[in-house]
Amino acid sequence: xxxxxxxxxxxxxxxxxxxxxxxxxxxxxxxxxxxxxxxxxxxxxxxxxxxxxxxxxxxxxxxxxxxxxxxxxxxxxxxxxxxxxxxxxxxxxxxxxxxxxxxxxxxxxxxxxxxxxxxxxxxxxxxxxxxxxxxxxxxxxxxxxxxxxxxxxxxxxxxxxxxxxxxxxxxxxxxxxxxxxxxxxxxxxxxxxxxxxxxxxxxxxxxxxxxxxxxxxxxxxxxxxxxxxxxxxxxxxxxxxxxxxxxxxxxxxxxxxxxxxxxxxxxxxxxxxxxxxxxxxxxxxxxxxxxxxxxxxxxxxxxxxxxxxxxxxxxxxxxxxxxxxxxxxxxxxxxxxxxxxxxxxxxxxxx
Amino acid sequence: xxxxxxxxxxxxxxxxxxxxxxxxxxxxxxxxxxxxxxxxxxxxxxxxxxxxxxxxxxxxxxxxxxxxxxxxxxxxxxxxxxxxxxxxxxxxxxxxxxxxxxxxxxxxxxxxxxxxxxxxxxxxxxxxxxxxxxxxxxxxxxxxxxx
Numbered sequence: 001x002x003x004x005x006x007x008x009x010x011x012x013x014x015x016x017x018x019x020x021x022x023x024x025x026x027x028x029x030x031x032x033x034x035x036x037x038x039x040x041x042x043x044x045x046x047x048x049x050x051x052x053x054x055x056x057x058x059x060x061x062x063x064x065x066x067x068x069x070x071x072x073x074x075x076x077x078x079x080x081x082x083x084x085x086x087x088x089x090x091x092x093x094x095x096x097x098x099x100x101x102x103x104x105x106x107x108x109x110x111x112x113x114x115x116x117x118x119x120x121x122x123x124x125x126x127x128x129x130x131x132x133x134x135x136x137x138x139x140x141x142x143x144x145x146x147x148x149x150x151x152x153x154x155x156x157x158x159x160x161x162x163x164x165x166x167x168x169x170x171x172x173x174x175x176x177x178x179x180x181x182x183x184x185x186x187x188x189x190x191x192x193x194x195x196x197x198x199x200x201x202x203x204x205x206x207x208x209x210x211x212x213x214x215x216x217x218x219x220x221x222x223x224x225x226x227x228x229x230x231x232x233x234x235x236x237x238x239x240x241x242x243x244x245x246x247x248x249x250x251x252x253x254x255x256x257x258x259x260x261x262x263x264x265x266x267x268x269x270x271x272x273x274x275x276x277x278x279x280x281x282x283x284x285x286x287x288x289x290x291x292x293x294x295x296x297x298x299x300x301x302x303x304x305x306x307x308x309x310x311x312x313x314x315x316x317x318x319x320x321x322x323x324x325x326x327x328x329x330x331x332x333x334x335x336x337x338x339x340x341x342x343x344x345x346x347x348x349x350x351x
Numbered sequence: 352x353x354x355x356x357x358x359x360x361x362x363x364x365x366x367x368x369x370x371x372x373x374x375x376x377x378x379x380x381x382x383x384x385x386x387x388x389x390x391x392x393x394x395x396x397x398x399x400x401x402x403x404x405x406x407x408x409x410x411x412x413x414x415x416x417x418x419x420x421x422x423x424x425x426x427x428x429x430x431x432x433x434x435x436x437x438x439x440x441x442x443x444x445x446x447x448x449x450x451x452x453x454x455x456x457x458x459x460x461x462x463x464x465x466x467x468x469x470x471x472x473x474x475x476x477x478x479x480x481x482x483x484x485x486x487x488x489x490x491x492x493x494x495x496x497x498x
Contacts, residue, residue, distance in 0.1 A: 041439060041442060041443075101428065101432050102431070102435030102436050103439070105436065118446075125453075172389070172390055175390060175395050176395045176399075179392075179395055181396055181400070181403075182395075182399040182402065183399075183403060186403065190407075191409065198405075205389060205398075206386070206389060207385075208382075208386075209381055213378070214382065
């Protein structure tokens with residue numbers, strides 16, 4: 001580009017940049033057809049039907065309590081749900097919905113002892129099977145793990161845990177929230193349900209320059225250098241998902257911070273839910289643990305103790321490059337991690 | 352004979368490329384520096400204080416607003432929350448009843464099939480447990496969002 005062309009390109013690129021940012025809410029995410037199988041409170045169990053079903057054991061996806069589970073089905077051509085359907089799985093998704101202030105009394109026990117078992121039961125009823133594979137991501141992984149640790153008779157055959165926090169000591173969250181001066185009760189009492197924006201703000205504060213500046217600078221660069229060929233779909237889908245932050249139910253927030261960070265109970269074998277000890281020795285499912293090398297939210301070293309704590313004889317660990325979300329939803333995920341997950345699952349999902 | 356240095360394969364960067372490289376290097380350094388700052392204990396303390404203040408201000412605002420609404424005889428957020436919780440408890444009980452009904456229905460079906468008879472429900476139009484490729488039975492007890 002000559003200096004004159006560059007000068008002429010700048011206002012066009014600026015318009016394109018503004019348009020990309022302003023139309024983020026219009027991006028289409030979570031477009032794979034699905035049907036509601038069961039609902040309770042805010043929770044919905046969705047079913048995605050495969051036209052190419054090859055494996056009898058259905059897959060139940062469980063996401064975190066922060067952000068929405070649409071990340072499993074981000075956009076056409078880059079959707080993990082779409083990928084699993086193509087591989088021949090019957091896919092179910094446990095969607096926590098958007099809790100309001102009136103849901104502030106929902107603690108971790110509500111999710112671990114009520115919603116996950118109900119989601120599994122309804123998955124089995126809908127699919128007509130006796131066993132299910134549960135894939136939990138981030139907090140969703142920890143909740144699924146707690147469920148398996150609490151109920152030795154759960155019909156979960158395979159347990160896949162993606163970037164799941166277990167031992168939180170050493171993480172940045174631990175540094176911020178485990179200190180006495182962070183009064184989690186005060187936060188939970190006043191807010192009822194902790195606003196998603198605040199949690200998102202804290203997440204972004206972990207890498208402030210990257211999240212508040214570099215992302216936009218790179219977008220500008222892509223648009224400016226794309227010379228009209230820039231496709232905003234990928235950026236907009238991810239930006240829309242990142243900005244969609246449901247509130248965190250107050251009681252669950254209080255217990256998550258207290259149990260997992262202030263007291264680090266899970267790794268100390270002192271986690272009790274509804275008076276019952278979460279015994280990871282009970283986890284005898286086929287277990288796949290996936291960690292991401294550049295994960296700053298659930299660092300790899302905080303997940304690794306799990307490998308020795310579960311009672312299962314079939315434990316596999318995948319350690320991959322990438323971040324907490326980029327590992328599964330980045331542009332390389334389809335080539336680098338999804339096929340490995342499908343292969344691991346396929347070997348354990350036969351009749 | 353001594354080898355000639357290979358200067359042709361690596362073209363010298365243009366001034367623009369050089370500026371960009373320097374900028375990206377500086378940005379990367381600033382990013383790492385800020386990440387070190389936010390990982391410090393003192394930043395954690397600062398964050399805890401900022402959070403506490405923000406929460407306190409929110410509480411004062413909420414309480415004042417609730418007081419105004421109550422004096423106007425309008426249902427405040429607390430009142431609505433109380434009602435919603437009561438609805439939630441009712442839904443929980445309904446869910447328990449539904450689970451119990453389904454369990455009993457399954458038992459009846461199992462009994463019927465073990466006796467060599469087919470219950471009207473299993474062969475008729477009533478809802479039943481779907482087969483592996485069958486239809487999905489939908490049960491909704493409260494607000495169902497659309498896809």
